[in-house]
Structure formats: C-alpha cells, structure tokens
C-alpha cells in the first residue's frame with residue numbers, strides 16, 4: 109500500500125503507519141482504492157430507481173440525455189438528492205422516536221435505569237407544547253410530553269403542523285414555510301411521501317420534487333429538536349465542562365471502552381455502570397479501572413454531559429483500535445464504519461453492536477433493550493474487561509496527542525452565562541453586542557468528516573477567518589469533534605485567534621461566568637442531532653429583534669458534509685433562512701436547474717441558500733461577506 113493520508117489530525121498521521129505495517133486497510137486506503145470515482149454518480153446523473161436502469165445521462169450532451177423511462181437530468185438529480193433528505197430525516201427521527209418512546213415508559217415507571225434528570229426543562233417543554241403542568245406529578249408530565257412528541261409521527265391532519273416545529277421557529281418563518289406548502293404534518297408520512305413521489309413514473313418536475321425534499325428536511329429538523337430536548341430531560345442539559353480530546357485520551361493502564369454512534373440511551377447507562385464495575389477492572393490488572401472514551405456523536409453526547417473525553421471523530425474511528433489499547437468499541441447507530449470488526453480482529457478489541465437494526469458482519473452482538481439496560485451495559489463492560497486480559501503489550505501504541513476542550517454549551521448554558529452579565533434580561537448583552545458590531549454575526553459549524561477533503565482542515569481554516577472577523581462560532585457533530593481535537597475549544601484559542609471586539613465580549617462573559625478567562629473560541633453545542641440548539645438561540649435573537657431568521661447575520665457551514673443526515677440538515681438550514689456553506693461538492697451539479705434552485709432559487713423562496721465552495725479560504729471570506737450584507741440589510 110502506498111498511503112496518502114488526507115488528514116490534518118496529528119494522531120491519525122501517527123497511527124496510519126501502524127495500519128500500513130500491519131497490512132490493515134483504513135478509510136484512507138479504501139478511498140484511494142475507489143479512485144477514480146464514478147463521474148455520473150458524482151454529478152448525481154446516475155439513476156437506479158428502477159430495474160430497467162441503471163440509467164446515466166451524459167453530462168457533455170453527446171450521449172443519452174434521458175433515462176429509459178424518459179427522466180431528464182433535472183428529474184434524476186432532483187430525485188436523488190430528495191431521497192437523501194428523506195433518509196437523513198428518517199435517521200434522525202428514528203433516534204428521536206427511540207428517545208421519546210423510552211421517555212413515555214419512564215413516565216409510566218417502567219424503566220428503572222432511567223430518570224428525569226432535568227425536571228425544570230421538562231416543565232418548560234410541557235408549557236411550550238401546551239401541556240398542563242399545574243400541580244401535576246413529574247412523571248405524568250413526562251408521559252404527556254413524550255406522547256405529544258410522538259404525535260409528530262402520527263398526526264394525519266395535513267392542516268396541523270408538527271408540534272415541535274410549530275413551537276420552535278419564529279412565526280414569520282412558519283408563515284413563509286406554510287405559504288410554500290413545505291411544513292411537515294407528520295415525520296413518518298413525509299418520509300413515506302418522498303419515497304412514493306420519487307418512485308418510477310411519479311413526480312418528475314424538478315422543483316416540485318425538491319420542495320418535497322425540503323418538507324422532508326424540515327421533518328428532519330422536527331425530529332432533531334424533539335430528540336435533543338427529550339434527551340436533555342432524561343440525561344441532563346449540558347453545561348460547560350472541561351475535558352480532553354484526541355486519541356491520547358486512551359489510557360494504557362485502564363480498560364478502555366469507546367462508545368461510538370449517536371444514541372445516548374445505552375452510553376448513558378454504560379457511564380453509570382462503569383463506576384460500579386471499576387473494581388472488577390482493577391482486579392483484572394487495570395490499575396486505573398475503566399476509562400470510557402467517546403467517538404463520533406455518541407462521544408459528543410457523553411462528553412458534553414459527563415466530561416467523558418473524546419477519542420476522535422467520524423473519519424478516524426478506526427484509529428482508536430490501531431492503538432492496540434482499546435478493549436471494546438460499543439456501537440449503537442449511524443456513521444459507524446462496517447470495517448471495524450475486521451480491524452478489531454487484528455487486535456484484541458471487542459467490537460460490539462447493540463442495535464438489532466444496526467448489525468455488522470463478524471461483530472459481537474448484544475441486543476440492547478431499555479428494560480435490560482443495566483444488564484446490557486454490564487455485559488459489554490465485562491467483554492471489555494475480558495478483552496483487556498488478552499491485550500498484546502507489544503502492539504500498544506498510543507500517540508500522546510490530546511488537547512483540552514471546554515464543552516457543553518447548550519442554549520440554556522449560553523443564556524446562563526449571559527445572565528451573569530444581565531440577570532433580568534440575559535439576551536440583552538448578546539443582542540447589544542451584535543447590534544453595536546462587537547460581535548459581527550454568528551456561524552454554526554455542522555456536519556461530518558469526508559475523504560473528499562483533508563480531515564478537519566477546512567473547519568480550522570474557516571473558523572480562524574471568521575473569528576478574526578469577530579464572528580461568534582458554534583459547532584456540533586464531527587465539526588465539534590474537529591475543533592475539540594485541534595485545541596480550538598479553549599480560552600487560549602480565543603486569545604490567539606479572536607478579533608479584538610469578539611475577544612473582549614467572550615472575556616467579559618467568561619469572567620462573569622467564573623471561568624477565569626474568555627469563553628472558548630468555538631462553543632460546543634453537542635452532537636449532530638443537536639443543531640436545533642443553535643436554532644433555539646437564533647430564534648430567540650430573531651424574536652427579540654422582531655425579524656425573521658433570514659434577516660439575521662447568522663450563517664451555517666458544513667465544510668465536510670457527507671452523510672444523508674448532513675444533506676437533510678443543510679437543506680433545513682436553507683429552508684429556515686440560513687446561508688449554508690457546503691465545502692464538499694454536492695452530487696447535484698449534473699443538473700444546472702437543480703444547482704440553480706439550491707442557490708438563487710432557494711434564496712428567492714426561503715432567504716436561505718446553499719453556498720458551494722470547496723476552497724476553505726475563499727469560503728471563509730465569502731461567509732464574512734454574507735454576514736456584512738446581512739448587517740447592512742438590518743441597518744446595523
């Protein structure tokens with residue numbers, strides 16, 4: 109193998125040679141093996157919707173210009189991207205449904221492993237959803253909140269919007285979306301409708317297909333908001349906590365267990381049970397007991413709630429095993445590489461799937477069910493301890509690379525920090541500083557890692573440009589992981605990279621909040637399902653200023669968007685009015701009509717639009733310009 113390692117992460121660079129010497133293929137090798145990737149697929153011009161296909165449209169105009177059924181390039185591209193939005197919505201919303209169903213059972217007292225850890229938030233949500241709270245038992249309210257949330261999967265009345273979206277966006281935005289006919293009434297029905305309308309011989313009008321996709325993307329937002337908020341109720345609303353990130357958090361003197369995926373239902377219980385089983389690990393010879401580390405978005409979930417260190421983000425999940433000191437990797441759902449068990453087999457690592465709907469060939473499977481959560485957690489931890497005893501000391505190679513990260517900035521935590529400056533009106537300091545220009549605007553970094561670019565690099569380049577221009581930075585998902593690993597979630601990064609006025613504001617807030625220095629340069633808002641937290645902050649700002657979200661100097665950036673979930677997130681970002689940067693080339697450019705629809709067309713319809721730019725420096729400067737234009741529009 110002749111390795112080309114597309115990463116900026118020093119830990120990954122340190123571990124790839126281990127893979128090479130062991131003859132193990134990693135994501136970077138498999139990327140090389142796929143070159144050149146199919147041009148038709150890259151442009152979105154390959155249709156496999158029926159078995160007369162696959163059909164491909166010639167992008168140069170010489171060959172076929174329609175599929176066998178007559179579908180044009182515009183129809184084919186629109187259907188492909190719309191189906192991606194539906195898949196993203198389905199993935200986030202399955203996660204949300206899982207959490208809501210669990211909370212319903214907590215309300216009935218049927219799941220002793222779980223509690224309501226944030227009752228205040230429960231009651232706030234109940235009021236927001238119009239549920240009676242006066243003199244009511246907490247568990248009854250929890251049951252009703254979960255049931256009302258599940259209505260968003262069941263309602264058949266097209267005139268009634270989903271409960272969560274209706275109570276989460278500014279009225280002006282809801283009116284605009286309603287007028288366009290893109291507000292979902294039911295998450296499941298919206299996903300099913302997209303699959304139906306994109307079946308062969310159905311909706312072939314590209315804009316109509318795409319707007320159907322936008323409704324799916326807004327269903328994704330609804331599922332995401334619901335999943336985030338109910339998780340906070342059950343597991344606690346994040347508040348700032350200091351931890352560490354990158355592969356050096358794996359400890360050779362401990363039983364190391366990585367939790368990887370997205371859904372916190374099992375990982376939360378693993379954290380609880382690990383404390384009880386620490387002595388068993390010590391008795392097996394691990395001087396420091398059990399060390400839980402996070403990967404990907406399950407990693408973000410446990411990091412922001414418990415300060416569990418983050419081992420790495422999506423693209424480098426295989427690297428944790430290459431350290432030779434990872435005893436188990438426990439997998440739940442989404443963004444998990446099917447290659448993990450093969451790599452685990454080259455070491456002593458137990459790779460354990462836990463979701464019956466998400467299994468991987470040759471992985472050990474422990475079927476997780478909430479009613480058996482404690483037993484399930486004990487079982488996987490015991491597998492890890494047993495594996496620890498089989499470790500080969502000669503294979504241990506943990507690069508001593510890690511960074512401090514201050515994480516856990518939920519919307520509530522941000523408001524609480526601001527309240528230290530103005531207890532009666534916490535939003536006022538933020539609004540005042542945006543209006544007076546000390547903070548020029550806000551950028552939300554979301555999304556994945558992708559082999560199409562250099563891992564984590566664009567995040568850093570763009571963030572440094574925006575910060576120097578006094579733009580407040582928020583991050584979720586693998587973007588948050590990137591910033592944590594590269595030391596940009598620290599007060600020191602603020603001192604080094606923030607423009608003078610932004611630095612002054614972050615310092616004033618940080619010192620008032622008792623942090624003895626500025627807030628970190630990038631505020632960690634959670635996993636990729638937690639983008640709704642940033643929307644909550646933006647909605648509060650818009651309501652306060654009496655404007656729509658598209659008027660605000662707020663942008664989103666997904667420099668390494670890769671998954672169908674990321675396509676859904678970016679699409680609802682556009683639909684709620686945000687200029688949304690994509691740093692990887694979306695698979696739509698085979699259709700001028702769809703590409704134009706996502707840019708100028710979307711701008712006219714929604715105020716938000718896709719800004720496609722693969723060069724991070726150019727992208728950063730373009731986002732600064734967008735923020736300036738938005739400020740001009742507001743007259744500030």
Ligand code: SF4
Pocket residue numbers: 155156157158159160161162163174175176177178179184308309
């Ligand atoms: Fe080809 Fe039409 Fe079938 Fe797509 S739906 S594979 S374009 S015949």
Ligand code: MSK
Pocket residue numbers: 370404405422442443554555556557584585586587635636637670671673674
């Ligand atoms: S895990 S969707 S690679 S953010 Fe949330 Fe990361 Fe993207 Fe998966």
